[in-house]
Amino acid sequence: xxxxxxxxxxxxxxxxxVTAVALATHRTPSAVSQQLKxxxxxxxxxxxxxxxxxxxxxDAGRALAASATDIxxxxxxxxxxxxxxxxxATGDVxxxxxxxxxxxxxxxxxxxxxxxDGLAVHCTDxxxxxxxxxxxxxxxxxxxxxxxRGQHTWGGRGLTSVPLMTxxxxxxxxxxHRLAGRVSLGAGDVVGETWIGVPVGYPFGRILHDIELQTGxxxxxxxxxxxxxxxxxxxxxxxGIALVPRYTSSGDQPGRMVLKPLRGLDAExxxxxxMRPDRAERLAVRTVVDALRARAAQVQAExxxxxx
Amino acid sequence: xxxxxxxxxxxxxxxxxVTAVALATHRTPSAVSQQLKxxxxxxxxxxxxxxxxxxxxxDAGRALAASATDIxxxxxxxxxxxxxxxxxATGDVxxxxxxxxxxxxxxxxxxxxxxxDGLAVHCTDxxxxxxxxxxxxxxxxxxxxxxxRGQHTWGGRGLTSVPLMTxxxxxxxxxxHRLAGRVSLGAGDVVGETWIGVPVGYPFGRILHDIELQTGxxxxxxxxxxxxxxxxxxxxxxxGIALVPRYTSSGDQPGRMVLKPLRGLDAExxxxxxMRPDRAERLAVRTVVDALRARAAQVQAExxxxxx
DNA sequence: GTGACTATGTAGTCTGGCTTCATGGATGTA
DNA sequence: TACATCCATGAAGCCAGACTACATAGTCAC
Numbered sequence: 001x002x003x004x005x006x007x008x009x010x011x012x013x014x015x016x017x018v019t020a021v022a023l024a025t026h027r028t029p030s031a032v033s034q035q036l037k038x039x040x041x042x043x044x045x046x047x048x049x050x051x052x053x054x055x056x057x058x059d060a061g062r063a064l065a066a067s068a069t070d071i072x073x074x075x076x077x078x079x080x081x082x083x084x085x086x087x088x089a090t091g092d093v094x095x096x097x098x099x100x101x102x103x104x105x106x107x108x109x110x111x112x113x114x115x116x117d118g119l120a121v122h123c124t125d126x127x128x129x130x131x132x133x134x135x136x137x138x139x140x141x142x143x144x145x146x147x148x149r150g151q152h153t154w155g156g157r158g159l160t161s162v163p164l165m166t167x168x169x170x171x172x173x174x175x176x177h178r179l180a181g182r183v184s185l186g187a188g189d190v191v192g193e194t195w196i197g198v199p200v201g202y203p204f205g206r207i208l209h210d211i212e213l214q215t216g217x218x219x220x221x222x223x224x225x226x227x228x229x230x231x232x233x234x235x236x237x238x239x240g241i242a243l244v245p246r247y248t249s250s251g252d253q254p255g256r257m258v259l260k261p262l263r264g265l266d267a268e269x270x271x272x273x274x275m276r277p278d279r280a281e282r283l284a285v286r287t288v289v290d291a292l293r294a295r296a297a298q299v300q301a302e303x304x305x306x307x308x
Numbered sequence: 309x310x311x312x313x314x315x316x317x318x319x320x321x322x323x324x325x326v327t328a329v330a331l332a333t334h335r336t337p338s339a340v341s342q343q344l345k346x347x348x349x350x351x352x353x354x355x356x357x358x359x360x361x362x363x364x365x366x367d368a369g370r371a372l373a374a375s376a377t378d379i380x381x382x383x384x385x386x387x388x389x390x391x392x393x394x395x396x397a398t399g400d401v402x403x404x405x406x407x408x409x410x411x412x413x414x415x416x417x418x419x420x421x422x423x424x425d426g427l428a429v430h431c432t433d434x435x436x437x438x439x440x441x442x443x444x445x446x447x448x449x450x451x452x453x454x455x456x457r458g459q460h461t462w463g464g465r466g467l468t469s470v471p472l473m474t475x476x477x478x479x480x481x482x483x484x485h486r487l488a489g490r491v492s493l494g495a496g497d498v499v500g501e502t503w504i505g506v507p508v509g510y511p512f513g514r515i516l517h518d519i520e521l522q523t524g525x526x527x528x529x530x531x532x533x534x535x536x537x538x539x540x541x542x543x544x545x546x547x548g549i550a551l552v553p554r555y556t557s558s559g560d561q562p563g564r565m566v567l568k569p570l571r572g573l574d575a576e577x578x579x580x581x582x583m584r585p586d587r588a589e590r591l592a593v594r595t596v597v598d599a600l601r602a603r604a605a606q607v608q609a610e611x612x613x614x615x616x
Numbered sequence: 617g618t619g620a621c622t623a624t625g626t627a628g629t630c631t632g633g634c635t636t637c638a639t640g641g642a643t644g645t646a
Numbered sequence: 647t648a649c650a651t652c653c654a655t656g657a658a659g660c661c662a663g664a665c666t667a668c669a670t671a672g673t674c675a676c
Binding site: 045059060063066075077078079086 | 309314352367368372374375376378379381382383386387389393
């Protein structure tokens with residue numbers, strides 16, 4: 001029962017093909033195939049079976065791959081123990097974010113982490129619509145994902161998810177708007193407005209849908225944009241109103257735009273760090289996640305102070 | 309962070325010397341030393357330091373050895389998973405027992421296990437006085453140990469302990485004895501008798517001591533024997549009375565010996581299976597322990613039925 | 617000091633996982 | 647139907663890394 005081989009099986013379970021595993025582990029497909037064969041001989045019963053030109057795991061294979069994860073977790077926990085002993089989080093940490101969260105959290109978090117010598121954080125961004133968050137965890141140590149309450153629960157696929165912050169979604173209005181004087185808005189106040197929406201399939205979409213459900217009337221959506229800056233520019237130009245995440249947007253722009261909280265609606269999104277459980281144990285990874293969480297708390301505190 | 313190397317470190321933590329580890333793992337001391345050196349280079353700080361002619365672990369070394377145990381546990385749990393998949397507990401299981409428990413549990417348990425092809429149980433016995441039960445766990449998969457309540461708690465050293473049974477300690481009397489008609493006996497009834505004791509240091513000794521404490525008078529111990537058969541023969545010859553474990557002894561011998569329960573005293577011993585946590589995870593080991601536990605329950609049930 | 621014991625360094629062997637190259641099955645396309 | 651393509655896998659050879667055997671150095675008991 002060699003750990004390396006089990007690791008290969010686990011990769012196969014995640015990536016689905018020998019070639020993909022070989023690519024990811026810097027080996028030739030032949031090497032991977034050979035090791036899997038050895039593992040199968042040791043196990044005493046078939047772990048994979050051919051399906052078309054590829055191959056799929058058997059039930060036994062999946063079971064074994066699952067326990068391989070437990071081993072990987074124990075292993076990473078062990079290395080975390082002595083990383084703690086040396087008081088040093090070192091190594092490379094890769095991170096992928098969707099643009100708004102990155103803009104809000106990353107600059108500050110990386111500044112906070114500047115003191116850690118030997119800790120290198122490599123960041124990328126990716127369009128939230130195009131990306132399957134869970135799938136990204138095999139390529140990146142940390143995946144910043146967002147989800148609406150009650151929607152996907154990422155934990156299901158055996159992933160570790162650390163909540164970073166809960167961000168309310170407000171209604172952005174141009175300064176001169178008839179509702180700009182209100183403290184907060186209900187569904188009935190806004191359903192008749194001209195809306196700037198997000199592309200179909202984006203998670204925010206659900207809130208506008210909720211507004212329609214609550215009022216029984218249909219919202220008029222004229223434009224659909226993914227980029228928040230673009231949306232804000234339309235709001236300020238008086239072309240419509242839109243849902244904007246409170247911390248990520250430019251916020252109240254004196255003389256141009258104001259943000260008003262929605263009441264009576266579940267208008268907030270969760271921002272979480274999504275990780276493979278073994279990688280979540282690495283001290284370096286945990287250090288970065290802690291920095292992100294601290295940063296998120298700070299952002300929330302600053303906004304609370306500004307509002308109060 | 310190679311698992312094999314960590315395993316070596318763990319063995320070193322348990323056995324205390326490179327030579328002992330080499331012996332136990334069928335390697336030369338040089339090989340062990342080299343691997344530990346590599347591990348230390350990888351870890352980046354000293355894990356061992358010389359002390360006299362031997363060497364001892366540093367704090368960091370101990371910490372790392374501890375997490376090596378977690379890895380070993382995860383590994384054994386993984387192999388148990390696919391052993392379960394194959395529905396087969398196979399392999400060798402070694403067991404050491406003290407004589408009385410072995411006589412009571414092993415024959416029945418091994419008969420119950422006869423159906424398991426490929427499962428080989430190797431048993432040995434060892435004098436309970438001479439043996440340091442926890443230390444034996446590095447040599448044997450299962451160590452049958454006994455303890456009085458409130459005495460050693462074996463779990464402390466990071467070992468897994470599974471309770472098998474609680475065995476009451478009765479007073480054995482010759483049939484013609486003046487107390488032979490009683491249902492149960494108190495400390496005052498027996499303290500004046502001639503006792504056949506156990507060698508100094510044996511756990512039972514505490515109970516006679518308790519009797520002395522309760523009554524304030526001193527018990528007269530004329531002989532001290534370790535072997536239960538020997539003790540029984542003395543009882544039956546009318547040479548004294550003694551504490552005998554209820555299930556392990558020959559029991560009531562019509563016309564020769566009767567057993568009377570003690571009241572008002574904590575007169576019982578725990579019989580437990582003691583194991584290294586990783587070995588406790590092996591399906592084969594668990595199967596044997598389960599058989600032992602079933603057997604123990606059966607023994608207790610039979611006695612309860614006979615008494616009722 | 618001497619002998620017995622410890623750990624460890626050096627040189628050489630050999631196992632085991634890798635790469636390269638080649639084969640065979642499955643799929644989609646001309 | 648034939649061909650190109652993409653998969654997994656087999657055979658041969660290479661090479662790192664873990665081992666053994668032997669030698670060395672430090673520590674303890676007498």
